[in-house]
Amino acid sequence: MKNIAGLLLTAVVVSGCTVAPKPLTMQEHQNKSQARLSQYAANQEEITKPVSLYEAMARAIKYNLDYKVEIYEKALRGSEADLANMDMLPSLVASVSLADRDNFSGSRSSALLDSNTVGDVSLVPSTSSERDVVSTELELSWDVLDFGLSYVRAKQQADAVLLANERQRKVANRIIEDVRTAYWRAVSAERLVEKLSNLESDISSALTAADESYRQRKTAPLAALTYQRELLEIQNKIQTMHSELFVAKRQLAALMNVSPSTQFTLQLPPRDLDVPVINFDPNKMVSAALINRPELRELSYEQRINGQEANAALLQLLPNLRLFGGFNYNSNDFLFNNNWGNWGATASWNIFQAFRYPARKRTNEIEQELLNQRSLALTMAVVTQVHVSASRYEIAKRNLDTMRKYYSVTNNILEQVESGYESRKVSYQNFVREKMNSIVAEARYDVAQATLQNAYANIYASVGRDTFGDINTADSTVPQLAKHLQSHWGKLERELKN
Numbered sequence: 001m002k003n004i005a006g007l008l009l010t011a012v013v014v015s016g017c018t019v020a021p022k023p024l025t026m027q028e029h030q031n032k033s034q035a036r037l038s039q040y041a042a043n044q045e046e047i048t049k050p051v052s053l054y055e056a057m058a059r060a061i062k063y064n065l066d067y068k069v070e071i072y073e074k075a076l077r078g079s080e081a082d083l084a085n086m087d088m089l090p091s092l093v094a095s096v097s098l099a100d101r102d103n104f105s106g107s108r109s110s111a112l113l114d115s116n117t118v119g120d121v122s123l124v125p126s127t128s129s130e131r132d133v134v135s136t137e138l139e140l141s142w143d144v145l146d147f148g149l150s151y152v153r154a155k156q157q158a159d160a161v162l163l164a165n166e167r168q169r170k171v172a173n174r175i176i177e178d179v180r181t182a183y184w185r186a187v188s189a190e191r192l193v194e195k196l197s198n199l200e201s202d203i204s205s206a207l208t209a210a211d212e213s214y215r216q217r218k219t220a221p222l223a224a225l226t227y228q229r230e231l232l233e234i235q236n237k238i239q240t241m242h243s244e245l246f247v248a249k250r251q252l253a254a255l256m257n258v259s260p261s262t263q264f265t266l267q268l269p270p271r272d273l274d275v276p277v278i279n280f281d282p283n284k285m286v287s288a289a290l291i292n293r294p295e296l297r298e299l300s301y302e303q304r305i306n307g308q309e310a311n312a313a314l315l316q317l318l319p320n321l322r323l324f325g326g327f328n329y330n331s332n333d334f335l336f337n338n339n340w341g342n343w344g345a346t347a348s349w350n351i352f353q354a355f356r357y358p359a360r361k362r363t364n365e366i367e368q369e370l371l372n373q374r375s376l377a378l379t380m381a382v383v384t385q386v387h388v389s390a391s392r393y394e395i396a397k398r399n400l401d402t403m404r405k406y407y408s409v410t411n412n413i414l415e416q417v418e419s420g421y422e423s424r425k426v427s428y429q430n431f432v433r434e435k436m437n438s439i440v441a442e443a444r445y446d447v448a449q450a451t452l453q454n455a456y457a458n459i460y461a462s463v464g465r466d467t468f469g470d471i472n473t474a475d476s477t478v479p480q481l482a483k484h485l486q487s488h489w490g491k492l493e494r495e496l497k498n
Contacts, residue, residue, distance in 0.1 A: 073167070
């Protein structure tokens with residue numbers, strides 16, 4: 001009965017400790033969402049003046065959340081490497097135990113007649129232990145096999161830190177490249193938004209007048225409707241451009257981790273900026289890319305980590321040797337020696353590891369070959385990207401030159417049409433059309449400039465050059481970072497000229 005009662009009591013206790021899924025309440029979800037909204041853009045330096053290109057880069061590097069994730073990922077890998085180094089230390093274990101019982105333990109002896117037969121009880125019951133016993137132990141042990149495996153894991157974690165550093169570089173270069181593109185598109189938006197709004201207002205007025213003229217039959221119906229259609233087509237183009245340009249500024253704000261509700265302006269650089277001069281040497285660029293590209297470096301560290309996994313499999317095949325020594329104390333007064341030291345060694349060997357090793361070795365070799373093939377495929381992709389980036393830059397440079405000329409010619413046409421409209425030799429329809437063409441030409445000119453700047457940044461990304469330099473973003477202010485980035489890009493530009 002006692003056993004049954006004990007089992008029932010155990011079952012009740014275990015069932016009472018069962019943990020059921022407990023979803024967060026709607027209020028908890030709401031609290032967390034509010035906390036995220038208040039934190040994602042908190043503690044950032046305010047924008048107090050028009051944002052320059054290098055300030056936009058600086059804010060992206062300092063506050064962009066994707067980049068912060070990589071920073072913390074690298075910090076986590078570093079902490080794991082520290083833990084892996086600690087695993088190589090010997091084990092020092094201190095233990096204390098307290099034993100108590102409601103009566104004395106005792107024993108009796110029976111005479112042993114032969115190996116299978118016992119006789120009468122030979123002694124009265126006796127005990128050699130107190131009812132209350134306190135024992136302590138301090139043991140230092142060192143497992144040779146565990147030390148070897150811990151050493152291998154520590155080397156793998158050290159490579160994981162370097163791998164995380166390359167991923168951080170890759171994200172930073174991508175962010176810088178995206179900022180350059182978004183900045184120049186946002187500059188175009190800043191320049192054109194007012195002109196587009198004014199032109200759309202003029203077209204709305206013209207549409208109202210044209211519709212009134214059609215209704216009153218002041219002009220031929222077909223001509224009036226055709227005129228309205230052309231005006232609506234122009235209005236649609238304006239609205240499309242307006243939305244695209246507005247999105248560009250929102251993209252820049254997102255890269256800088258600026259709240260969408262924050263209003264800021266941009267420092268507008270002159271349109272006639274000098275086109276960066278680049279001395280293309282395909283062989284040098286490919287060589288630099290194969291050395292510096294973070295993706296290839298990541299694969300190199302993955303290959304080294306996988307190579308260490310082969311060493312770990314080989315170590316686990318070996319017998320293990322454990323050395324130990326310690327000091328002990330027991331409060332039992334029946335003991336002749338209450339304090340003693342002990343030491344020794346134990347050897348063991350998991351025989352089944354020998355059967356597992358061929359499969360582990362084969363798996364490791366296949367994974368290594370997979371990494372080799374990935375590295376070759378990525379090498380081909382990198383070589384292609386280098387040549388494509390160079391070609392893309394040359395095409396963007398020619399396109400910018402064409403758009404500059406097109407913009408100039410379109411403006412000259414607009415001046416002629418405007419003079420004709422003022423002298424009533426040109427219709428309002430043609431005047432509005434040419435105003436639209438002028439703004440489209442201006443937008444295309446700006447887009448060509450943005451494309452060139454993106455292609456320019458893509459050259460650095462294709463060869464794997466750091467586009468942000470060596471600086472601690474956490475301890476630097478936005479102006480300090482902007483100054484550093486401007487200086488760093490100046491060095492990079494001088495390198496590409498030579």
